[in-house]
Amino acid sequence: MKRKLSVNGKEVxxxxxxxxxxxxxxxxxxxxxxxxxxxxxxxxLLMTKEGKNSKVINSGTKMIVMGKELEIVxxxxxxxxxxxxxxxxxxxxxxxxxxxxxxxxxxKVVKGDALIILEAMKMEHTIKADQDGKIEKIYFKExxxxxxxxxxxxxx
Amino acid sequence: MNMKSNLKFRKIEKILIANRGEIAxxxxxxxxxxxxxxxxxxxxxxxxxxHALLGDESVNLGSGPLKETYLNQEKILRIARELxxxxxxPGYGFLSEKADFAKKVNSEGLIFIGPSVEAIxxxxxxxxxxxxxxxxxxxxxxxxxxxNQSPEFLKKEAIKMGFxxxxxxxxxxxxxxxxxxxxxxxxxxxxxxxxxxxxxxxxDDTVLIEKYIQSPRHIEIQVMSDSxxxxxHLYERECSIQRRYQKIVEESPSTALDANLRLKMTEAAxxxxxxxxxxxxxxxxxxxxxxxxxxxxxxxxRLQVEHPVTEMVTGLDLVKLQILVAQGEKLNFSQEDIKQxxxxxxxxxxxxxxxNHFLPSIGRIDLIGDLTTENCRxxxxxxxxxxxxxxxxxxxxxxxxxxxxxxxxIEKMQLAxxxxxxxxxxxxxxxxxxxxxxxxxxxxxGLTYTHFVKTYADLLKFKEASEDEISLGIAQFLLLEEAxxxxxxxxxxxxxxxxxxxxxx
Numbered sequence: 147m148k149r150k151l152s153v154n155g156k157e158v159x160x161x162x163x164x165x166x167x168x169x170x171x172x173x174x175x176x177x178x179x180x181x182x183x184x185x186x187x188x189x190x191l192l193m194t195k196e197g198k199n200s201k202v203i204n205s206g207t208k209m210i211v212m213g214k215e216l217e218i219v220x221x222x223x224x225x226x227x228x229x230x231x232x233x234x235x236x237x238x239x240x241x242x243x244x245x246x247x248x249x250x251x252x253x254k255v256v257k258g259d260a261l262i263i264l265e266a267m268k269m270e271h272t273i274k275a276d277q278d279g280k281i282e283k284i285y286f287k288e289x290x291x292x293x294x295x296x297x298x299x300x301x302x
Numbered sequence: 303m304n305m306k307s308n309l310k311f312r313k314i315e316k317i318l319i320a321n322r323g324e325i326a327x328x329x330x331x332x333x334x335x336x337x338x339x340x341x342x343x344x345x346x347x348x349x350x351x352x353h354a355l356l357g358d359e360s361v362n363l364g365s366g367p368l369k370e371t372y373l374n375q376e377k378i379l380r381i382a383r384e385l386x387x388x389x390x391x392p393g394y395g396f397l398s399e400k401a402d403f404a405k406k407v408n409s410e411g412l413i414f415i416g417p418s419v420e421a422i423x424x425x426x427x428x429x430x431x432x433x434x435x436x437x438x439x440x441x442x443x444x445x446x447x448x449x450n451q452s453p454e455f456l457k458k459e460a461i462k463m464g465f466x467x468x469x470x471x472x473x474x475x476x477x478x479x480x481x482x483x484x485x486x487x488x489x490x491x492x493x494x495x496x497x498x499x500x501x502x503x504x505x506d507d508t509v510l511i512e513k514y515i516q517s518p519r520h521i522e523i524q525v526m527s528d529s530x531x532x533x534x535h536l537y538e539r540e541c542s543i544q545r546r547y548q549k550i551v552e553e554s555p556s557t558a559l560d561a562n563l564r565l566k567m568t569e570a571a572x573x574x575x576x577x578x579x580x581x582x583x584x585x586x587x588x589x590x591x592x593x594x595x596x597x598x599x600x601x602x603x604r605l606q607v608e609h610p611v612t613e614m615v616t617g618l619d620l621v622k623l624q625i626l627v628a629q630g631e632k633l634n635f636s637q638e639d640i641k642q643x644x645x646x647x648x649x650x651x652x653x654x655x656x657x658n659h660f661l662p663s664i665g666r667i668d669l670i671g672d673l674t675t676e677n678c679r680x681x682x683x684x685x686x687x688x689x690x691x692x693x694x695x696x697x698x699x700x701x702x703x704x705x706x707x708x709x710x711x712i713e714k715m716q717l718a719x720x721x722x723x724x725x726x727x728x729x730x731x732x733x734x735x736x737x738x739x740x741x742x743x744x745x746x747x748g749l750t751y752t753h754f755v756k757t758y759a760d761l762l763k764f765k766e767a768s769e770d771e772i773s774l775g776i777a778q779f780l781l782l783e784e785a786x787x788x789x790x791x792x793x794x795x796x797x798x799x800x801x802x803x804x805x806x807x
Binding site: 149151153158160162165166167168170171172174175177179182183189190192193200201202203204205206207208209211212213214215216218240242243266267291293294295 | 305308309457658661662663664665668669691719720723725726727728734735737766768769770771772773774775776777778779781782784785788793
């Protein structure tokens with residue numbers, strides 16, 4: 147069964163041949179893999195492939211495989227770095243604090259208008275409108291901490 | 303100079319720890335081992351952090367900017383008074399090098415666990431510390447910091463100290479008005495350029511000239527002194543891997559020091575502590591040039607972040623020594639008793655994204671991980687479920703490895719970094735970056751100069767996961783998904799535990 151997965155933001159096609167509770171056979175990039183689970187406890191797994199055991203630590207969508215961090219999700223839930231997928235949604239380009247909200251709900255704005263001032267790393271960053279429109283929703287208030295990629299304002 | 307000498311013995315019954323996070327936990331640990339009661343402080347936002355309620359008594363400092371919480375001297379002194387603390391341990395940063403705070407602590411009749419007010423003031427000022435160093439015959443970076451700005455005079459000074467030299471704007475930093483001059487013939491034109499830039503940037507074209515050290519290493523000597531005239535050194539730490547003056551990797555011993563150089567540098571540090579009659583823990587920071595010459599940079603009159611490295615190689619508990627000294631006790635060993643054994647490396651885990659301009663990261667810590675690698679130590683200020691914000695320092699934890707030699711310490715650290723993972727949906731850390739630093743050839747060779755991360759930036763670039771790694775990740779994803787489907791019918795077994803663990807968070 148062909149599946150699409152998002153691995154560290156990149157789409158990967160996986161053809162699952164057989165799967166049961168502790169072993170899976172699948173193909174990816176013209177190579178076939180047979181990987182099983184040897185043991186597991188509290189987010190730590192010991193996977194076995196071709197007779198070799200490897201440690202995997204798992205937490206939510208992230209995991210550490212042989213020391214390397216991977217994030218694997220189903221494609222529709224993957225986030226695009228730094229840009230919103232939808233025009234009219236202004237996102238935070240980095241983690242920081244909402245210093246000032248310059249416009250109010252339902253206020254008309256033109257492309258380029260300053261909407262929010264974000265403070266990050268002791269500097270101020272101005273978030274501007276990416277199109278003409280009206281402020282439909284403001285998701286945070288002054289003083290709130292926001293994460294990288296958080297949608298701050300929606301225009302309609 | 304007679305500072306705080308021959309203190310009477312005063313047993314410390316209760317310590318107020320005027321700090322947070324991992325260092326608060328660190329101080330508490332030793333205090334409890336010594337049978338001393340502790341008071342820990344925390345802010346409203348830190349209620350869930352492990353240091354908050356750790357002390358025998360704990361006090362909520364409220365919310366607000368640092369000056370109203372951890373930097374609020376009056377509030378902290380009031381708490382110490384009300385809860386009858388005998389002593390205050392300031393940790394590092396915050397109030398640890400604020401002479402006025404130390405003064406107030408002393409006037410309250412409390413013990414400030416640290417050096418004297420005079421020592422903090424003296425070594426805390428660039429001008430007075432430099433004057434003292436020169437007086438004690440300890441080398442400092444040759445330079446001219448005076449008022450004579452005549453180009454011909456400055457050129458003569460540059461020739462005296464030897465090229466290459468660094469011209470710096472006295473009024474400000476950030477690289478503006480800074481010029482490196484390698485050839486004598488270029489000096490006057492570079493000076494002109496630097497002055498023009500400085501005038502533009504700071505409205506002040508006063509410059510200073512310093513000898514430019516091309517491949518400097520940052521070597522610091524840990525010192526410890528008691529009030530009975532005993533001044534010790536606890537050897538060196540190499541702290542050259544830094545970024546924007548923030549240390550990332552520290553180790554001891556330094557690959558650059560042979561027995562002879564070590565002797566010279568530790569002697570220089572002792573010249574200072576003897577010369578100012580220092581008390582307690584401190585660090586003398588030196589710059590080492592490739593030709594073996596070294597110069598005083600500054601002295602930190604407090605316990606430092608990277609003190610675990612010294613503890614691992616000497617087997618000594620620095621916080622314990624600080625407390626003994628503060629009680630007026632004599633340190634009952636000789637310098638010869640202090641030995642440097644094996645090799646220790648410390649890495650600092652930060653909430654930042656090195657592959658996105660080192661921008662700070664915030665978010666929930668879902669899983670820190672379990673450290674099982676032998677001879678490794680984790681000093682961490684967070685626990686699973688805690689939120690990281692930009693309100694405090696982005697350092698999450700210190701991970702320290704120890705081996706019988708450097709290669710073993712490096713190997714152990716790589717394993718430890720596979721276990722201490724700091725996973726969180728939004729959270730980004732420098733864990734992978736640290737692994738990269740420890741895996742490149744220049745690090746193995748010990749080419750740890752202060753320009754390390756810049757010079758080897760290409761080697762330190764992010765590498766995509768290999769097909770091997772991705773295949774394991776995908777298998778894990780698919781198997782977990784399958785198990786969740788089957789979970790409805792599973793009542794026991796390893797998958798149940800894994801799914802239950804995944805679901806409770």
